[in-house]
């Protein structure tokens with residue numbers, strides 16, 4: 199089997215949500231290549247926390263089976279989190295069906311989620327080695343269906359301010375131009391982790407420097423080593439680190455330089471306009487490139503990914519591929 203599912207960006211492309219049916223009930227989930235739990239808002243949560251969301255009701259699913267001994271609790275790098283119990287149920291993404299997928303029904307979610315009223319949960323697409331279910335670890339949707347796919351891969355086609363898609367099992371050559379360049383993935387941390395080999399700012403010269411990175415569709419911005427971030431904003435008049443905002447800001451009328459990442463020996467360009475992320479005030483805008491301090495690696499989040507067609511190749515030697523959209 200193989201299939202395509204649409205994704206739709208929230209405001210400022212902060213996250214991209216996809217319709218998924220769980221036990222016959224349709225929820226809008228944030229596909230997250232940075233984590234490995236499929237968790238959903240559920241009727242097990244306090245009613246007040248369910249408000250504004252579509253929720254999974256295991257009791258009204260004819261195909262749910264409670265995994266009574268299992269539970270889960272997850273903490274994300276932005277400090278948000280959720281926890282709950284586990285069911286096995288039928289999950290359909292586009293036309294791809296997992297007949298018995300671990301569905302992690304939330305009993306509690308943190309405030310960062312509650313205020314995202316269109317987000318009904320996450321569908322993790324990192325490696326199952328970091329799934330949080332205990333005592334019996336579960337597989338991601340991709341790992342559950344991988345052996346049934348034409349090819350053991352999925353692709354991400356995120357767009358700036360417009361619907362895009364995720365495809366499972368095939369590469370749609372109409373979704374990119376030029377060629378796909380691949381980088382080897384190190385799966386030891388359960389992430390789509392690779393090494394970028396350099397960067398350039400605008401029309402500036404390429405700087406060869408390796409930086410450990412992950413491809414994370416669930417992260418909004420592009421987090422890079424502090425020296426690269428300083429080199430970028432050093433080219434922007436009026437750019438400043440604003441500790442009250444927790445990051446770099448730019449004048450909203452800036453003509454921002456492109457950012458080029460060297461990955462797999464090729465240049466991958468983020469248009470400067472993508473780096474004017476969101477307004478803070480009449481004149482000040484939050485930068486789409488920020489420092490990776492405290493994260494432990496760089497994060498190629500949506501600000502970068504929405505300039506690319508991305509292949510997540512889950513074959514025996516996993517790799518990530520990037521092509522210009």
Ligand SMILES: N[C@H]1[C@H](O)[C@@H](Sc2ccccc2)[C@@H]2OC[C@H]1O2
Nearest residue numbers: 230232274275276278310416417
């Ligand atoms: N992989 C990412 C994950 O998807 C989000 S979880 C999330 C939190 C609030 C709102 C929406 C999503 C969090 O930020 C970075 C990293 O952790």
